[in-house]
Amino acid sequence: MSVLSLLLGLIIGSFLNVVIYRLPRDQSLLWPGSSCPHCEQPLKWWHLVPVFSFFWQRGKCAYCGQPISWQYPLVEMTNALLWWQAYSFYGLSSQALFSALLGSWLLVHTVIDWQQRLLLNKVNLAGAVLAVAHIFLNGEPSWTSALIGAFLGGGVLFLIAFLYPAGMGLGDGKMALVMGLWLGWPQVFLALFLASLLGATAGILLGLKKDQIRGMSLPFGPFLAMGTYVVWYWSDRLLNWYWQVML
Ligand SMILES: [Zn+2]
Known part of the structure; x- marks a missing residue:
């Protein structure tokens, strides 16, 4: 269950990245899907696996090679720790x-x-x-x-x-x-x-x-x-x- 709380935290963290990027720009949270902020190529699901994709692509966009902000994996990992902490403290x-x-x-x-x-x-x-x-x-x-x-x-x-x-x-x-x-x-x-x-x-x-x-x-x-x-x-x-x- 501890591992599940971490994984759930990573997935929610990936959504929080969308919220953090789009909400101040008054964009919809649900549509369209994620794209690269540099070349605007729509991203495939395997580009969006929390934390893993970032390191697999060495922190660069798979299309244009521009660097992806460290903020993305950092928010995902922090959120995973927050969700793990909640579960460790209060159980299911x-x-x-x-x-x-x-x-x-x-x-x-x-x-x-x-x-x-x-x-x-x-x-x-x-x-x-x-x-x-x-x-x-x-x-x-x-x-x-x-x-x-x-x-x-x-x-x-x-x-x-x-x-x-x-x-x-x-x-x-x-x-x-x-x-x-x-x-x-x-x-x-x-x-x-x-x-x-x-x-x-x-x-x-x-x-x-x-x-x-x-x-x-x-x-x-x-x-x-x-x-x-x-x-x-x-x-x-x-x-x-x-x-x-x-x-
Ligand atoms: Zn790009």
Whole structure:
């Protein structure tokens, strides 16, 4: 079953690559089939086997020989690990499926925000639909907890975006709102706290080399994603640790 979760993660990861490429360009996810972005040749199924095709073709298009981005196998392998982690943690259960889907949702947000500095409404909407399905089917978190989490989690970032528009976008606020639906209250605050901590650390590390990266601002979405992921799996442990340190 572990191997199956990895394989399923690879196949879903291959679809996520389509989502990541087409959604910001407003293209349909289902039609037409994949083609090479350089020579626009439609690709055959054996060009599209996750990870394997990339290495078999030595990272080049089979038609025009132009390099294929490393992003494709990287997204597929990362998603495979996310799905494997979900299965290892929760076994064969609906909680594992929702955890895997949450991981994929965070991965899509991370890559698009990294490339385009955009947290797309469509991606947020898909995340919200999944989170509501999770509440309905698994009863977690409670509706009260989810709605307070969404209201306060989103609210805090909307407020920051309003006061400091250069540093925070509305997309960040919408993503935090959806994070609240997934994590509930007060877990969403733990995730926002972790995201800020990671973002600030990365900013300081990059700031040390300011001359080389002048004008490069960090997108906040990937840090929100990391915070959400850690809190989803390890919030109990984090809270215990926090209280031990504080008391
Ligand atoms: Zn090509």
